[in-house]
Amino acid sequence: MSLPRIAVGGFLHETNTFAPSPATLEDFQRGSGTPPLTEGRAIFSAVAQSNIGLCGFIEAPEAQSWTLAPTLWTTASPSAHVTEHAFECIASRLLAAIEAVMPLDGVYLDLHGAMVAEHLDDGEGELLRRVRVLVGPGVPIVVTLDLHGNVTPLMVEQADMLIAYRTYPHVDMAETGARCATAMAWLLESGIRPAKAFRQLDYLMPIAWQCTAEEPCRSLYAEVAAMESEALPSVSFLTGFPAADFVDCGPSVIVYGLDQTRADAAAAALVARIAAQESAFAGRVYTPEEGVREAMRLATGASKPVVIADTQDNPGAGGNADTMGMLKALVACGARRAALGNVFDPDAAGAAHAAGVGATIHVALGGRSAIPGDSPLEADFVVESLSDGCFIAPGPYFGGGRLDMGPSACLRVGDVRVVVVSRKAQMADQAMYRSVGIEPLEQAILVNKSSVHFRADFAPIAEAILVCAAPGPMAVDPAVLPWKHLRPGLRTSPLGQPFAPAAEPA
Template identity: 60%
Template sequence: MHRIAVGGFLHETNTFAPTKATYADFVHGGGWPAMTQGADLLKVMRQINVGLAGFIGEAETHSWELVPTIFAAASPCAQVTEDAYERIAKLIVDGIKSALPLDAVYLDLHGAMVSQHFDDGEGEILRRVREVIGNALPLVVSLDLHANVAPDMVHHADALIAYRTYPHVDMANTGRAAARHLALLLREGQRFEKAFRQLPFLIPISWQCTNDRPTKGIYERLAALQSEAVPTLSFCPGFPAADFAHCGPSVFAYGRTQADAQAAVDRLAALIENHELDFDGRIYAPDEGVRLAMELSKNALKPVIIADTQDNPGAGGDSDTTGMLRALVRNKATRAAIGAIYDPASAKAAHAAGVGATVTLALGGKSGIEGDSPFEATFVVETLSDGKFVAPGPYFAGRGMDMGPSACLRIDDIRVVVSSHKAQLADRAMFRYVGIEPTEQAILVNKSSVHFRADFEPIAEKLLICAAPGAMPADPASLPWTKLRPGIRLKPQGPAFIAPYSSQLHSNAIG
């Protein structure tokens, strides 16, 4: 029986976002399961769409003995605080150290974590783990499709295996794939050769969706390139809002020989670069998008769904900007709903007032985003909720959610989901838990970029993407980059990054 230490530490860091990830954020989890340690981890991480859950399920088919450390994840936002990083990393590393002797280690990581003191958060964790286990033991990692893969991550791990869907409906499947690859390593007793390439342009997240081309076709080709000679191949489009040198897309493979791995990486990278211009699409201004949705809804049998992409809490937004709500009110939209606006103070006021009461609020707009402010208006409190429910759709896949005290507020014929915790609106249950039936609305505005499509595309008349003020610009070229690697294009066929003069002076001084 093989003895495997397991753990998870996930955060997608938007270094331009307004709010940092504290230890308390990891304790709660946001849209992720709450922090879990020790034996409870093997009980909680089952039958849900998380990489570690998939690994545990597959490990049971091999009769492996699993030694759990910790699972901790938080909603995307700005840098992980040094306190949170060090406390959680210590629990992982100390847990692995105390579990020795081991046959292998598996970690469920994101791949785009930046802390206050480490640009490559995952690379540092893997370095510390490798220092404990030595070079002989296999170390296998599952990664998010949005991982900004850095050389240290590739160096320290025996295999990095990334999701292949966005919306990420295959997180658990990726954990299973990691377990199967680890089984191969343990059976054969030898490592595979690695190949890794970073690509020369940033890809906006709205055009990374694997339901659409070109990404759909790229992943189909990726699957075809895998073989007995190259058992695993990954493409990470990256998370284009982390200001450090290794932000961006990458391809990596593990082969029987270096030539096998390199050939697979070269073929896939060439295909992606040939599609550079295809990673683009139409983004609407708020009023433009709402007016189009109102026109389309006149003859529609299903709701028109708008992605409020720049305030996506799954990409670092605080889920509290009011640009899309203002556009709905300004254009007198009817049978419309928007969610979820994160505002604990307004949720508390609604609960104090009670169902049926009217409340005058300064709703949302508290994260300091340029061009945004609280929306001051009088609302009717339609329903109240404690915020606890199960999200059964394909993305959350039965995950228990806790949005904290919440309310459905109505202004005119527009309903607003107001929550005390934030998570991107990627499941129909995130409207239903405050009494809004999404299929009965003419227009739905979701604070999400792509994940919502897993559960909402089947009920949508049309999907639109709008750019109201928020922390995650639809166009990465608009961000004030300072630390990218020189020459990378800031969007498909966009301008190349040139380091600011002050950064160049700093680099020269260090050299």
């Protein structure tokens, strides 16, 4: 008897519809601190030994007894909408690759769950619909989703099982891929198609307070894992990505069960538990100068750095990583032994490489994204070190992945050092500082352009962690965003006002 034949691939993007820059085909071809667009058997080496869902699937014990047919895998840095050209080009190549390896016994896809294209609000739903049409109703489709997926009814309808990460920072991406392999094996061996219970919650959760190492998510995700059983083979809670202006934006619960009644009951119980924690999805947010002064106070006599999250310019949530609010605050407050990263400014990095180590260059750093309240920082900077931007990131989030940040530099203004890069990726690994000669353990203050992922590698070395709101496209409070298309009644912040569509003009 021939081995089961499983097509594997992935197409990931987290879309912030309020962000300044779209995701183009070239962005996917370059990647974002992850492998670039890869096709065929090269996928296996590209994702090997990394914290990527597809890696976990193909390296799972169950997969060793299958014939895996690689298709296409790609991702781009979170940003505004995926362009129509990029979506259609990548989707058509993925579908063609799946068709080329048919007939199939199953399809596994590594997706995000919050992709919005210029011409499609529900990128993953449409992609799964096309895959289902191609492979037919009898072929199981199993999907890995990011915890921040904005799940839609179409996604649930078209896939046999959607299985989401359970950690933020996402240290379990590969582990979730392995869980998908277990689910695929169960579907193939049992022939069962489980009942589905899908529920959308009625309030948006700010991402700064979604960390699963802290309450309320720590307890909620422990309960999610404990709910699974033979009768309930998969339970997922997705906190959602609260910066996508379409009707299905928001948190959700997906339960798969052997019978509909039990799945529905479990979903209802989980939704009630999450609803009871609504007020806990909030926390203290500082202005830039408030945060820097508090960090300076805490750093006095501290043996470890105080870490500040520059959460609203997080390139992991659609920011361009070039706003200057936090850097200006560090300079204005006279912070010493401070470092900030990453600032995305290829021109400044190029000027540093042209001038050389030890030179002083006068540049207008950052501030290119036209964010209200933000502007470049024009100053003299000392070029302290240069790098080609290629290194291994061994921390829990990147999981030993090979990063390519392009030509990079450490620029110093006063006693503040800045990691300047030519490719966007959030500051989520200490190696990003070390790649340009900054030792994070020797700093009094570290300012990271990240919301939560940085905690995986920085929380163990932090004296304290503060959250600051400098100007940027990823609002720490979703209620301030100019929403137009949400579903009526959805609260745009915990315990906030329900969304009501604007009245149509007479």
